Amino acid sequence: MAGSLSGAEPAGGSTLPRPVPAFLRTALHLAGVLTRRILLLAVLLALVFAAVELLPGDAATATSERGESAADVDERRRLLGLDRPVSERFWDWMTGLPTGDLGTSAHGEPVADLLSRPFPNTLLLGGIALLLTAVVSVLLGCWAAARPGGAVDRSVSASASGILALPEFVVAVALVLVFALWMDWLPAVTLTDANGSPASWQMLVLPALALAIPQIGWNTRIVRAALADEAKAPHIETAVLDGLPRRRILTHHLLPGALPTITAGIATSTGMLLGGAVVVETIFNYPGIGSVLAGAVTDRDGPLIAGVVALTGAVLTGILLLADLVRAWASGGRT
Amino acid sequence: MNLNRRQVLWAGGGIGAATFLAACGGGDDTSAKPGKNEKPRRGGTLRVGALGRASAITRDPHSTQANESDYLIISLVHDTLTVPGTKPNTVPRLATSWKSSDDLKTWRFTIAKGAKFHDGSPVTAEDVVWSLKRLRGTPSGASRLPGIKAENIKAEGTGTVVLVSDYPNAELPQLTRLTTFVLKKDTKDSEVGKAPGTGPFKLDWFRSGNARLVRNEDWYGGEVHLDAIEVKIFENPQAMANALLGGQIDVASNVGSVAARTAEKRGDIQVVRRPNDMAMPIVMRTADGPFADAKVREALRLAVDREAMVKQVLSGYGTVANDILGTGDPAYVKDVPQRARDLVKAKKLLKEADFDLSKTYRLLTTEDVPGLAEAATLFASQVREAGVKVKVVKQESATFWDKTWLKGDLYTTYWGTNDSVVFFASKTMVSDSAQNEAGWKNTEFDAAYRKAMATKDPAARAKTLRELQEIQHESSGYLLWGMADGIDLAGPPVRGLPTLPGYGRVQLEQAWLAR
Numbered sequence: 001m002a003g004s005l006s007g008a009e010p011a012g013g014s015t016l017p018r019p020v021p022a023f024l025r026t027a028l029h030l031a032g033v034l035t036r037r038i039l040l041l042a043v044l045l046a047l048v049f050a051a052v053e054l055l056p057g058d059a060a061t062a063t064s065e066r067g068e069s070a071a072d073v074d075e076r077r078r079l080l081g082l083d084r085p086v087s088e089r090f091w092d093w094m095t096g097l098p099t100g101d102l103g104t105s106a107h108g109e110p111v112a113d114l115l116s117r118p119f120p121n122t123l124l125l126g127g128i129a130l131l132l133t134a135v136v137s138v139l140l141g142c143w144a145a146a147r148p149g150g151a152v153d154r155s156v157s158a159s160a161s162g163i164l165a166l167p168e169f170v171v172a173v174a175l176v177l178v179f180a181l182w183m184d185w186l187p188a189v190t191l192t193d194a195n196g197s198p199a200s201w202q203m204l205v206l207p208a209l210a211l212a213i214p215q216i217g218w219n220t221r222i223v224r225a226a227l228a229d230e231a232k233a234p235h236i237e238t239a240v241l242d243g244l245p246r247r248r249i250l251t252h253h254l255l256p257g258a259l260p261t262i263t264a265g266i267a268t269s270t271g272m273l274l275g276g277a278v279v280v281e282t283i284f285n286y287p288g289i290g291s292v293l294a295g296a297v298t299d300r301d302g303p304l305i306a307g308v309v310a311l312t313g314a315v316l317t318g319i320l321l322l323a324d325l326v327r328a329w330a331s332g333g334r335t
Numbered sequence: 336m337n338l339n340r341r342q343v344l345w346a347g348g349g350i351g352a353a354t355f356l357a358a359c360g361g362g363d364d365t366s367a368k369p370g371k372n373e374k375p376r377r378g379g380t381l382r383v384g385a386l387g388r389a390s391a392i393t394r395d396p397h398s399t400q401a402n403e404s405d406y407l408i409i410s411l412v413h414d415t416l417t418v419p420g421t422k423p424n425t426v427p428r429l430a431t432s433w434k435s436s437d438d439l440k441t442w443r444f445t446i447a448k449g450a451k452f453h454d455g456s457p458v459t460a461e462d463v464v465w466s467l468k469r470l471r472g473t474p475s476g477a478s479r480l481p482g483i484k485a486e487n488i489k490a491e492g493t494g495t496v497v498l499v500s501d502y503p504n505a506e507l508p509q510l511t512r513l514t515t516f517v518l519k520k521d522t523k524d525s526e527v528g529k530a531p532g533t534g535p536f537k538l539d540w541f542r543s544g545n546a547r548l549v550r551n552e553d554w555y556g557g558e559v560h561l562d563a564i565e566v567k568i569f570e571n572p573q574a575m576a577n578a579l580l581g582g583q584i585d586v587a588s589n590v591g592s593v594a595a596r597t598a599e600k601r602g603d604i605q606v607v608r609r610p611n612d613m614a615m616p617i618v619m620r621t622a623d624g625p626f627a628d629a630k631v632r633e634a635l636r637l638a639v640d641r642e643a644m645v646k647q648v649l650s651g652y653g654t655v656a657n658d659i660l661g662t663g664d665p666a667y668v669k670d671v672p673q674r675a676r677d678l679v680k681a682k683k684l685l686k687e688a689d690f691d692l693s694k695t696y697r698l699l700t701t702e703d704v705p706g707l708a709e710a711a712t713l714f715a716s717q718v719r720e721a722g723v724k725v726k727v728v729k730q731e732s733a734t735f736w737d738k739t740w741l742k743g744d745l746y747t748t749y750w751g752t753n754d755s756v757v758f759f760a761s762k763t764m765v766s767d768s769a770q771n772e773a774g775w776k777n778t779e780f781d782a783a784y785r786k787a788m789a790t791k792d793p794a795a796r797a798k799t800l801r802e803l804q805e806i807q808h809e810s811s812g813y814l815l816w817g818m819a820d821g822i823d824l825a826g827p828p829v830r831g832l833p834t835l836p837g838y839g840r841v842q843l844e845q846a847w848l849a850r
Binding site for chain 1: 388389390391392393394395398399401474475477478479540542543544545547567568569570571573574575577578580581583584731732733734736737738762769770
């Protein structure tokens with residue numbers, strides 16, 4: 001069982017003397033996956049530190065003022081700990097992680113403080129966008145699949161391809177223009193209340209749409225394709241021949257079969273949603289982690305960049321793990 | 336004095352919704368121009384948008400403020416000893432008056448009577464001394480209080496602070512305008528963000544770069560009209576302009592000319608222009624390289640079409656300049672003849688200097704501030720008419736400051752603190768200045784600078800300052816074609832916004848709302 005990557009045992013029966021209980025097998029498998037993902041995250045963080053090191057300039061020069069002499073900048077470098085080897089800084093930062101200490105930003109603020117509000121805000125925005133993506137793309141995909149080759153199918157597929165090619169910022173600017181500045185239905189930008197969260201729910205609508213729309217395009221195609229693949233399966237043909245209602249075939253036969261693929265697609269979208277957040281948050285002034293990241297790169301702010309990567313990496317790991325679980329559950333031992 | 340080079344005012348990217356807004360502004364013709372004799376009304380909350388990056392947030396008044404939003408909040412809560420003014424360019428704040436010794440080395444600042452911290456305790460000289468020493472101890476301390484060692488900052492009684500400069504410095508009070516924020520003595524680093532200030536507003540709350548400030552009823556500096564100011568951080572000037580146009584904020588601070596152009600078409604938005612806000616000179620290296628010959632530099636100064644630069648690069652929101660930096664200074668000499676375009680003379684000078692016209696010269700620039708790269712491009716096409724081939728090379732910011740600044744033969748630079756001729760002389764033109772951008776060494780200029788710094792008599796000083804500027808006009812490494820206006824946008828009810836250049840824009844204590 002060890003070393004299995006797919007989450008399902010090879011067909012044709014086990015050669016092990018005693019069958020391992022299914023739940024234990026799943027748990028062990030998940031533990032393995034989790035360990036690998038955490039290791040991967042650690043490697044990623046090391047790469048982030050190395051990449052920041054390779055960029056021209058460093059946090060000391062990036063945050064210095066014009067009047068500062070070379071000696072002043074060296075002093076700044078010393079205060080930021082940049083005079084120490086990168087490996088040492090990385091080790092310090094990593095050993096602080098388990099205690100929740102994400103280090104200090106180049107501007108002298110605790111990274112944990114800088115991320116404590118923006119990160120939940122991004123999760124909220126990303127969560128809404130993800131939910132929207134999942135619901136709408138499954139609905140659209142099913143609608144299109146209901147009559148393969150029909151007018152609905154063709155137009156849904158065509159517009160999905162068109163939409164997925166749109167970059168987030170185009171969608172965002174168009175949404176602001178139409179719904180905020182022309183129609184005056186929704187606020188153009190997100191303002192923050194005393195808690196650091198968006199001041200009203202209306203402010204979430206446009207950013208969430210801007211993030212979700214390109215992903216809906218992408219996932220609708222995946223759903224549609226997965227349903228089409230599933231439709232070729234013999235048991236579906238049997239069901240159709242048996243004269244089962246179309247809707248029942250869709251909900252009881254097609255969708256469960258296509259679920260692993262759909263889940264994987266949506267899980268992949270999580271990464272893209274978080275990536276798109278960098279752009280969308282800037283356009284809507286949304287108080288999230290994307291804008292923090294963009295600025296941190298400009299400032300060569302290693303600890304801050306790593307902090308963002310660690311948090312988003314942890315979320316992605318969680319989501320992918322969840323997707324694995326869904327897949328394992330949906331395939332139900334089937335291979 | 337220390338416009339932080341990271342003061343990213345990244346206004347401008349022409350894309351975005353506001354560009355289209357002209358179409359949807361409506362035909363509202365009601366002028367937003369405030370009446371002249373209106374009496375300030377008390378009350379109301381002013382919502383101000385200010386640029387800043389969430390990653391660069393800092394609460395410490397003595398650290399480097401890369402965010403305008405942070406600087407705005409800090410300057411409303413904490414006072415500096417002096418503040419920017421129009422004429423003179425340094426006016427009292429926490430220090431009501433100052434006096435120098437005859438040698439201009441020792442300066443005594445008197446602290447305002449009745450000045451109190453927000454917790455009610457009086458401001459003493461000890462607090463000021465402690466704060467100035469703390470400021471001096473930061474990495475940028477030496478550039479913020481140049482020539483003043485920490486041990487030469489002392490209290491005299493409870494109401495006087497004495498600063499002793501290493502050298503005569505006629506402009507020392509000017510150095511105390513921007514960063515000398517006063518905290519209570521022994522404020523812990525971890526408590527700085529919540530520490531009481533002495534300013535016109537008290538901090539109500541701060542969250543992720545946004546803050547609410549409420550009126551300080553006991554402010555020693557006069558009556559404050561607004562009940563509260565809410566500062567909203569914006570990373571993107573376009574989003575800030577959208578928020579203003581959509582009525583979500585009342586003021587978009589330092590939003591830039593692109594937004595202004597859009598707003599001009601809407602009668603209900605006030606466009607506040609703050610002249611002499613930013614210099615974006617082209618630097619020609621004088622120490623060596625192809626521009627070392629003064630004739631070549633003169634030729635380039637004559638080849639540039641200044642009006643066209645102002646019109647196209649700054650959308651007209653600016654003024655033509657005359658190669659002398661410090662245009663906002665009351666001591667700036669306006670009667671030095673304005674250099675105008677003269678291609679014939681430029682070509683003649685290039686010939687005399689035996690300038691190699693077959694070569695293509697690189698002009699290095701960044702996109703740090705709006706208009707900078709555009710200025711370089713337009714300049715390149717203009718000097719081509721004088722036969723000089725220039726290729727514009729855009730560098731990523733960090734690379735530019737690392738590799739090009741102070742070293743390049745031909746590059747663009749920018750300064751957001753333009754109100755003093757001596758500021759530029761001391762920072763960028765005196766032979767041994769740390770940021771001698773053009774590698775310029777001129778003994779006459781150095782002598783004039785030293786004399787100006789050590790002259791107390793206003794008339795004699797004015798004469799020396801004139802000499803200083805004439806030498807600069809004649810032979811420095813700068814080609815200053817124009818000055819960009821600072822631009823704020825404001826909704827209809829806003830009154831009393833500052834029109835000062837640079838950081839004068841944060842002085843919102845006189846603002847009020849006519850509604």
